[in-house]
Amino acid sequence: MVSAAAPGTYAPSAQTVLEARDLTTGYGELAAVRGVDLQVRAGEIVALLGPNGAGKTTTLAALAGALPALGGEVRLLGKPVTGPVHARVRSGLGYLPSDRAIVNRLTVAENLKLGRGRPDEAVDRFPALEALLRRPAGLLSGGEQQMLVLARCLVARPQVVLVDELSQGLAPIVVQDLLASLRREAKATGVAVLLVEQQVRRALSVADRWYLLRQGTVADSGDADEASAQRLVTTYL
Numbered sequence: 001m002v003s004a005a006a007p008g009t010y011a012p013s014a015q016t017v018l019e020a021r022d023l024t025t026g027y028g029e030l031a032a033v034r035g036v037d038l039q040v041r042a043g044e045i046v047a048l049l050g051p052n053g054a055g056k057t058t059t060l061a062a063l064a065g066a067l068p069a070l071g072g073e074v075r076l077l078g079k080p081v082t083g084p085v086h087a088r089v090r091s092g093l094g095y096l097p098s099d100r101a102i103v104n105r106l107t108v109a110e111n112l113k114l115g116r117g118r119p120d121e122a123v124d125r126f127p128a129l130e131a132l133l134r135r136p137a138g139l140l141s142g143g144e145q146q147m148l149v150l151a152r153c154l155v156a157r158p159q160v161v162l163v164d165e166l167s168q169g170l171a172p173i174v175v176q177d178l179l180a181s182l183r184r185e186a187k188a189t190g191v192a193v194l195l196v197e198q199q200v201r202r203a204l205s206v207a208d209r210w211y212l213l214r215q216g217t218v219a220d221s222g223d224a225d226e227a228s229a230q231r232l233v234t235t236y237l
Contacts, residue, residue, distance in 0.1 A: 014041040015077075017192040018063065018093075018160045022072035025062035031070055032058045033216045040160060043190040045182060047203040047224065049232070050213035056196045057098065059213065060162050063194070064088060064095040077159060094158035094191075098165040100145050104138025108148055111137050117155025125181070126151045143174035150178060154185055160192040167199050175199065179206045204229045212236055 018040040026032035033055040040046045048056050061067040063074055065085045073080045076091055085095060102111050108129060112119040123130045126147050132140065137148060146166065153161060163182070167175040183206045186193055197203035204210065207224040212232060220236065222228035 016041050019075040023069055024071035025067050025069050036218055038211050040192040040194045042192050043186050044208040045186050045193040045195055045206055047207040047210040048196045049200055049210055054213040055216040056213055057164055060164050060196055064162050092159035094153040094161040096149055096153055096163045098168055100149050102137045102145055106137055107134050108137055109133040112152050115152040115156050121155040122151035142169050162194050164196045
């Protein structure tokens with residue numbers, strides 16, 4: 001059974017930080033995602049779910065600016081955005097793709113300095129990083145690398161974070177700790193989180209709401225309570 005997520009700090013009237021309006025995107029002229037509408041509000045975690053090939057990563061890439069919109073629009077803090085990833089990052093977006101964007105030959109401390117926050121703030125959030133600061137990032141375990149990129153993103157104090165497959169290749173206990181850290185960050189700072197995750201039950205254990213993608217379109221959505229989550233798992237997944 002899926003436990004309902006602990007309530008976040010957002011309220012129904014909280015600011016919409018990230019929004020897709022009738023978003024269509026894909027590769028070249030081929031639309032892989034069509035007519036997507038979604039919202040993520042301050043202080044909440046929204047899970048973007050669906051089977052393999054549903055368009056989850058493609059949607060995240062378009063929201064981040066890594067793919068162009070073929071139709072519709074993306075709005076960040078109420079304003080339409082059309083620029084590339086680095087421009088959206090400067091406007092308050094954090095993006096964690098599934099490939100763990102670290103520089104293997106640099107130490108953990110040097111990788112943290114590549115971000116816009118201070119390394120000591122990263123250690124405050126993830127104390128386990130302190131013992132790893134002098135270690136080359138390429139020698140870290142998968143869980144340690146994921147902790148590094150998540151810490152580097154959060155200390156930049158984004159308004160919204162897009163997270164793609166946080167659990168990929170990681171042990172369940174590591175995934176649980178990383179998801180719990182996202183939940184704490186959302187409650188403590190009001191950062192909005194859009195989470196793409198294959199482990200549906202784990203995602204729903206920390207999410208406030210969910211959207212389900214099927215064949216590139218939004219098939220359903222709901223609150224991450226027990227009844228809604230059970231309907232999602234039973235009916236679609």
